[in-house]
Amino acid sequence: MSLTAAATPVSAQRRISFKPALVWLHRWAGLTLGLLFVLMGLSGALLVFEHDIDAALNPHLFHSASACAAPLGVDAAAQAVQAQWTKAKVGGVFLPRHEGGSLRVTFKAPGMETGEAMLDACTGALLGSRDRSAIGLGAQYWMPMVQTWHLNMFQGKSGRLAQGYIGAAIALLLAVGLYLAWPLKRQWRRALRIKLNQSAYRSHYDLHRSIGLLAALPLLLLALTGFYNGLPEVVGGMVARIADVGAERRSIARPALKKDESAISWGEAQAIAAPYLQGGATMAGISRQPDKGLYIARLVRADDWQRTGTLRIYIDMRSGKVLEAIDPLSGKAGDRFLAALFPLHSGQLGGTAVKWLLALAGLLPALFFITGITTWRLRRKK
DSSP: OHHHHHHHHHHHHHHHHHHHHHHHHHHHHHHHHHHHHHHHHHHHHHHTTHHHHHHHHOHHHHBOSSOOSSOOOHHHHHHHHHHHSTTOEEEEEEOOSSTTBOEEEEEEETTEEEEEEEEOTTTOOEEEEEETTOOOSSHHHHHHHHHHHHHHTTOHHHHHHHHHHHHHHHHHHHHHHHHHHOOOTTOHHHHHOOOOSSOHHHHHHHHHHHHHHHHHHHHHHHHHHHHHHHOHHHHHHHHHHHSOOOOOGGGOOOOOOOTTOOOOOHHHHHHHHGGGOOTTOEEEEEEEETTTTEEEEEEEOTTOSSTTOSEEEEEETTTOOEEEEEOGGGSOHHHHHHHHHHHHHHTOSSOHHHHHHHHHHHHHHHHHHHHHHHHHHHHHHO
């Protein structure tokens, strides 16, 4: 009896001390990661409407001056960029997203590591160009800068990996906050009520807690899908442990193309991928990867979740043989799950209402950061 009696207060004490430890973790994780969370949220809110904002800021880049029945082929687009930048290495040609839109060509050239040229879809005339990694005050640089910050904080591959771990840390911060704010039974109405005619501390606390309860799940979704965007191999491996996953696209490669070695043309790669344009599918573009000996055609299915297309056709640059056609939407359960993560994160899956919901969710970290600091300071004064 004495041993049982002595053990009870100890276990009770451990249960009591567990919550203060989580409060401490939530507070200091919020203060440490809060500003990053705010900047990620604000940049993400803009990127939900990235193409619309970019086109509004730079209409001359996104609209062809000429009208024609069909756009230029990818061969002609690649040659037009080569004529402008003789030492350019064209990496991708992307067809217009809408009627009257421009062709987009990505390339590398001396002094321009991530070049992007927009061409008139009918004549191939250069509408404008920019380096997507450049930092400048011109309107043409604004949305690429926002995207680069959101993806890797201007730190390249290492920054992208860091963003993945930051996404996981933010998900933990949100999960702890949700646990701390979760009300007891029959107290949900009180937990979601915000009374402003009370002490400043209580008003700020109510605002932080109530909005947090309402927004925790969408923000957790964004944080976890951000974790995937930064560390796709890690998440892919985790998913493969519990669900069937098909071919790994990163393992599809051939020996690198040598300097003077012959290869099929852009137009031939486009023709090879054409038979896969069935059931309303359209060609989004073709990328060229000589270091892997590949052309990759990107196709948008009629029921696609992603505007750049989830269907990929991998083509041997030397022989023109189709090495693999990866269609996650028709694949295994794990493939469909992984294919949904980026469209969910970017607002491409679910229509306009979901876009506005995600944009609103991107503004909320600023509210949590401010009310978290003010609540902490007001509590210290109290």
